[in-house]
Structure formats: C-alpha cells, structure tokens
Amino acid sequence: MADDTSALTRPAIDKEALKTRYRAERDKRLRADGNAQYKRLTGRFAHYAIDPYTPLRERAPKTDHVAFAFVGGGFAGLVTCARLVEAGITDVRIVEKGGDFGGAWYWNRYPGAQCDTASMVYMPLLEETGHTPTEKYAHAPEILEQCQRIGRHFGLYDNALFHTEITDLSWDDERKLWVVQTNRGDEFTASFIGLGTGPLHVAKLPGLPGIEDFHGHSFHTSRWDYDYTGGDPNGAPLDKLANKRVAIIGTGATAVQCVPHLARAAKELYVFQRTPSSVDVRDNHPIDPDWFAEIATPGWQQRWLDNFTANQAGGTAEEDLVKDGWTDLSRRIRSRIGDLPPQERTPMKMWAAWEDADFEKMEEIRARVDSIVGDRETAQKLKAWYRQLCKRPCFHDEYLLAFNEPGARLIDTDGKGVERITATGVVADGAEYEVDCIIYASGFEVGTEWTSRSGFDLEGRDGLKISEAWAEGMKTKHGIHVHGFPNAFFVQPTQGANLISNVPHNLTEAGRTIAMVIRHALDTGAREVEVTKEAQDAWVELLLSGPGRMIGSSDCTPGYYNNEGQDPGPAARLNVGYPAGASAYFKYIDQWRASGAFEGLEFR
Ligand code: NDP
Numbered sequence: 001m002a003d004d005t006s007a008l009t010r011p012a013i014d015k016e017a018l019k020t021r022y023r024a025e026r027d028k029r030l031r032a033d034g035n036a037q038y039k040r041l042t043g044r045f046a047h048y049a050i051d052p053y054t055p056l057r058e059r060a061p062k063t064d065h066v067a068f069a070f071v072g073g074g075f076a077g078l079v080t081c082a083r084l085v086e087a088g089i090t091d092v093r094i095v096e097k098g099g100d101f102g103g104a105w106y107w108n109r110y111p112g113a114q115c116d117t118a119s120m121v122y123m124p125l126l127e128e129t130g131h132t133p134t135e136k137y138a139h140a141p142e143i144l145e146q147c148q149r150i151g152r153h154f155g156l157y158d159n160a161l162f163h164t165e166i167t168d169l170s171w172d173d174e175r176k177l178w179v180v181q182t183n184r185g186d187e188f189t190a191s192f193i194g195l196g197t198g199p200l201h202v203a204k205l206p207g208l209p210g211i212e213d214f215h216g217h218s219f220h221t222s223r224w225d226y227d228y229t230g231g232d233p234n235g236a237p238l239d240k241l242a243n244k245r246v247a248i249i250g251t252g253a254t255a256v257q258c259v260p261h262l263a264r265a266a267k268e269l270y271v272f273q274r275t276p277s278s279v280d281v282r283d284n285h286p287i288d289p290d291w292f293a294e295i296a297t298p299g300w301q302q303r304w305l306d307n308f309t310a311n312q313a314g315g316t317a318e319e320d321l322v323k324d325g326w327t328d329l330s331r332r333i334r335s336r337i338g339d340l341p342p343q344e345r346t347p348m349k350m351w352a353a354w355e356d357a358d359f360e361k362m363e364e365i366r367a368r369v370d371s372i373v374g375d376r377e378t379a380q381k382l383k384a385w386y387r388q389l390c391k392r393p394c395f396h397d398e399y400l401l402a403f404n405e406p407g408a409r410l411i412d413t414d415g416k417g418v419e420r421i422t423a424t425g426v427v428a429d430g431a432e433y434e435v436d437c438i439i440y441a442s443g444f445e446v447g448t449e450w451t452s453r454s455g456f457d458l459e460g461r462d463g464l465k466i467s468e469a470w471a472e473g474m475k476t477k478h479g480i481h482v483h484g485f486p487n488a489f490f491v492q493p494t495q496g497a498n499l500i501s502n503v504p505h506n507l508t509e510a511g512r513t514i515a516m517v518i519r520h521a522l523d524t525g526a527r528e529v530e531v532t533k534e535a536q537d538a539w540v541e542l543l544l545s546g547p548g549r550m551i552g553s554s555d556c557t558p559g560y561y562n563n564e565g566q567d568p569g570p571a572a573r574l575n576v577g578y579p580a581g582a583s584a585y586f587k588y589i590d591q592w593r594a595s596g597a598f599e600g601l602e603f604r
Contacts, residue, residue, distance in 0.1 A: 074103015
C-alpha cells in the first residue's frame with residue numbers, strides 16, 4: 001500500500017508556472033538549422049582530429065581471412081569479442097580508428113573525465129577480468145585500462161588493426177563472406193562481422209562566424225592538449241594555464257567534469273553557457289577492497305547489473321545496490337505511481353505522476369545551485385529549466401563550486417549561444433572576451449545518418465545498402481539482426497533493451513547473443529545466418545506497440561536527445577526499445593537464447 005504521509009511532506013510546487021517557464025526556455029533556444037549549426041573537424045580544423053595519444057605505426061596491408069571482424073574497438077567490440085572468445089571463437093579481429101582499444105574512453109582524456117554510472121555496473125567484464133574498481137565512479141584512466149585489460153585477457157590485441165578506418169564493407173554472396181576494405185590498404189575477408197561504431201565518436205564544433213580566424217590556441221575536449229595546459233589525465237594540476245586566459249564553450253556533461261580543473265588552474269576562465277546542465281549530487285568515494293571481497297561472490301556483476309536495471313527500468317527490485325542519482329529518480333517515480341489507487345493508474349495519470357516526481361527532483365537540483373554558488377546572479381543563471389531527462393543529467397560535486405573561484409566567470413548567453421569568434425577572443429551578447437585559448441566542449445554528432453558517422457555504407461545481399469534498408473528508419477530484430485545483411489550483427493541499445501542509464505549492459509547482452517548465434521551456426525555447419533523478413537517485421541511491430549520514445553520529447557529544450565528540437569521525422573518513432581522495458585527485455589533475450597531455437601533467424 002502507498003505511504004499516504006509522503007504526499008503531505010512534499011513541498012507545494014507551482015506546476016503551471018514551471019511548465020510555462022520550461023516552455024519559454026525551450027522556445028528561445030529553438031533554431032531552424034538544428035544539427036546543421038555544427039561543423040566537423042575538417043579543413044582548417046583537420047589537425048584537431050589527429051590522434052595526439054599514439055603515434056601511427058606503419059604496417060603491411062592485410063589480405064587474409066578471419067572468422068569474425070568487428071568495426072570499433074570500444075566497449076561494444078570488446079565485450080562482443082570477449083564473448084566470442086569465451087565461446088571458443090578466437091579468430092577475431094577488431095578494426096579501430098584510434099591507436100588502442102577504448103573507443104570514447106580512448107579519445108576522451110580531458111581532466112576530470114569519469115563515468116556517470118557507477119563503476120560496478122558501468123565497467124564491463126569486471127568479474128571476468130578480476131578487476132576491483134577503485135571508486136564508485138571510476139576516472140577515465142582506469143576505464144581505459146579496463147578496456148586494455150579486456151583486450152589482453154581475451155587475446156584481442158594480436159589480430160587488432162589500430163589507426164584503421166573501414167572504407168568499404170560488402171557481402172559476397174557467392175563466397176558467403178564479408179569483404180573488408182580500409183584506409184590502410186587492407187582487403188581481407190570475414191565469415192561474420194559486428195558493428196559497434198558507437199553514438200558519440202564524431203566530434204563537432206559550433207559553426208560560429210570567425211571560428212577559423214582565432215589566432216590563439218584551441219582544441220576540442222576529446223583531443224585535450226596537455227602539452228599546452230600542463231597536467232595529465234590523472235588529474236595533475238594544469239600548471240601551464242597559470243598565466244592564461246581560457247574560454248570553454250559548452251556546458252554539457254564534458255564541461256561539467258573539466259571546468260573545476262580549469263577554474264583552479266587558469267588565470268582567468270570564461271565558461272560560455274547556452275543551456276545550463278542539471279547538476280545533481282555525485283557523492284563519489286573509494287571502493288573498500290574488504291567490502292568488495294565480501295560482496296564479489298560468483299555472479300556478482302550480473303546481480304548488480306540486473307538490480308540496477310530493475311531499479312531503473314521496469315523491474316521489481318526491493319533493494320537498490322547502486323543507490324545513485326539515476327535510481328533516485330526512478331524510485332521517486334515509482335513512489336508517485338504507487339501513491340495512485342490502482343483504478344487510477346491510467347497512462348495519463350501515470351505520466352502526471354512521472355512529471356510530478358521530475359518537478360520535485362528538479363526543484364531540489366535548482367535549490368542545490370543556490371546552496372553552493374556564492375554569487376546570486378550566477379546561481380540564477382546556472383539553473384536548468386527543463387525535465388531532468390530532457391538533456392543528459394549530470395552529477396558533480398565540484399562543478400558549481402568552481403564558480404566561486406576568483407578567476408572563474410560564467411558568461412551566460414540566455415539561450416543564444418556564442419555570437420562569433422574573433423582573432424583574439426569570443427564574442428557573446430556584443431561583448432568580446434579576449435583569451436589565449438578556446439576549448440570546445442561542444443560534443444559529438446548524434447542526429448546525423450549512421451552512414452555519415454561511420455564513414456561507409458554497409459552493403460548486404462544483392463547490393464542492398466544499409467542506408468536504403470533504413471531509409472524509413474532503423475529496422476532490426478533485437479537491434480542486432482537486419483534482413484538482407486547475413487552474418488552481420490549490430491551492437492547498440494536501440495530496438496533492444498534501449499537502457500540509456502547503463503549502455504554497457506545493452507552491449508554485454510548483445511555480445512552474448514551474437515556469440516551464441518555464431519556458435520550455433522558453426523556447430524550446425526551453417527555458412528549463413530539471417531533474420532527473416534517476417535521476424536524482423538514482427539519485431540518492429542512489437543516495438544511500435546509500446547509507449548514510444550521515453551526521451552527526446554519535442555517539448556524539451558533542444559539538444560541531441562531531441563534532434564536539436566527539430567522534427568526528427570517519422571523514422572524516429574523506431575528509435576525505441578522493448579515495450580515492456582529493459583528488465584523484461586533482458587529476461588526475454590535470455591530465454592530466446594537459451595531455447596537454442598533462435599526463433600526468427602534462418603541458418604543456411
Ligand atoms: P554536449 O553535446 O552534451 O554539450 C555540448 C555543449 O555545447 C552544450 O552545452 C551546448 O549547448 C554547447 N554549445 C553548442 N553550441 C554552442 C554555442 N554556439 N554557444 C555556446 N554553447 C554551445 O557534449 P558533451 O561533450 O558535454 O557530452 C556529450 C555526451 O557524451 C554526453 O551527453 C554524455 O552522453 C557523454 N559523456 C559522458 C560522460 C560520462 O559518462 N561520464 C562524460 C562526458 C560526456 P546547448 O545545450 O544549448 O546545445
């Protein structure tokens with residue numbers, strides 16, 4: 001039964017006033033150019049894209065054959081290949097554009113980078129590799145090391161191709177294999193392929209007038225220039241900034257983590273804000289090895305993963321092992337819904353309960369700004385006026401404090417953004433701020449086409465391109481199998497669990513599915529495995545019977561969650577997950593695999 005005192009203890013919130021404010025804040029940020037407002041790291045900015053971490057090594061082109069080739073050496077590739085190796089399929093090759101494994105964690109080495117989901121559930125394959133995370137939220141160097149540890153543990157380095165990008169990937173129906181071509185002159189073949197190019201790997205810059213004219217130093221956060229700033233990814237002070245005036249453009253999840261480091265180190269720091277992030281409590285702490293030894297009994301990580309997902313996405317867990325900002329919001333929503341008498345649990349009322357929990361949460365987050373930031377005007381400007389899941393929620397205990405540093409200044413642009421860049425600085429609202437260095441914390445391409453971000457158009461049976469197959473939106477079974485593309489597997493969350501708070505959970509499950517499917521193909525002598533059109537259509541129909549997209553609502557302030565506020569077109573309705581939620585999906589897929597029938601796939 002619901003606790004009927006809970007409603008009495010909640011402070012009254014003027015919901016209509018909040019809704020009006022949210023709408024006004026969104027409206028002033030809407031702009032017609034949407035994703036086109038950004039530019040890539042090309043032309044004058046091509047040097048931004050160069051890998052600053054690992055020198056390019058010459059090597060002979062590959063012309064051999066492998067059992068399995070995977071595009072992308074981030075979490076998706078690592079966990080999938082690890083599961084294949086566990087299943088006895090060791091002839092695997094990862095092709096990666098960076099100089100080592102790690103994906104997002106290879107590129108993002110900016111000061112303060114750390115995971116926003118608890119290490120115990122975020123860091124993949126901890127149990128398999130025997131690693132104890134050192135902190136509740138591990139910092140980037142430890143996550144990168146975990147990627148490298150997975151690579152070593154499962155023998156993935158021997159056959160990997162780094163600093164290599166796919167230029168063409170086509171199915172040869174006569175030979176029943178994939179032909180892989182790369183920018184390093186490789187032309188090798190693979191019986192099976194996997195694709196895990198990730199959603200956040202093409203860095204973008206704001207398309208500001210004058211951006212090419214700046215005479216000072218500048219870089220994107222995903223290519224941090226420690227030679228210029230001093231310091232290192234482990235958090236050593238950025239000592240070379242002591243006499244520098246620095247601008248950082250953007251206040252998303254990346255800026256929230258690196259601004260405290262900049263504020264401590266730079267002579268002057270100007271933080272250019274278009275939209276404030278919601279910044280909730282972080283509460284990081286070291287993991288006690290004795291505590292860990294006690295809880296880390298066999299199967300511990302799967303138990304934690306299942307528990308986190310159950311708390312997050314439609315499960316029934318009584319206990320909350322992770323206890324953080326993500327599970328807090330879910331707990332509040334459940335409690336609000338629990339307060340409703342059963343006969344009143346209509347979709348409308350449940351949505352209202354969700355919204356109420358969110359209003360309450362966001363009021364607390366806004367009050368937190370007042371309690372931390374000394375200057376009243378700055379505090380007002382740092383408050384986020386939208387629902388928590390409208391933009392990527394952030395969690396940090398030093399970001400707001402950074403604005404109390406004497407040299408740090410928030411330059412709020414009231415939703416308009418930076419106006420232009422000059423040879424000597426940044427202009428906002430008509431005022432020029434002269435700086436020595438501009439750091440672009442402007443994020444990554446999300447709303448663009450898959451083919452444009454991956455840099456190639458997968459070509460399946462009879463020359464069918466993936467851009468054609470998905471012309472009206474993504475169509476798969478489980479987010480993994482696509483009709484017309486035999487022996488190819490996508491590794492990503494959409495059309496599967498679609499769990500956004502812990503993306504690696506989606507990936508490890510997809511890896512498990514793929515390993516079992518390929519093992520079955522090999523064991524039964526099948527040379528081809530492909531989802532039937534009927535099974536794919538049925539899955540898509542099932543997806544469309546669900547509640548629709550849980551994030552990315554058009555009434556939210558613009559950002560990459562909602563295609564920068566532009567109508568994403570009818571295809572976006574397919575960017576959904578299993579209707580019954582992530583917990584239910586993981587149970588379903590476990591049974592689907594365990595049955596051994598692999599219903600919907602055809603083995604030939
Ligand atoms: P985002 O896309 O989230 O942020 C880009 C920022 O640049 C926004 O604040 C945006 O403002 C701002 N911006 C763009 N154009 C202008 C302009 N003309 N003037 C002023 N500001 C501008 O990129 P991030 O790199 O911060 O994060 C990307 C994603 O990477 C995160 O959402 C998260 O998923 C992931 N990430 C994960 C981390 C983790 O797990 N620990 C850490 C960091 C990132 P506006 O909001 O108005 O568009």
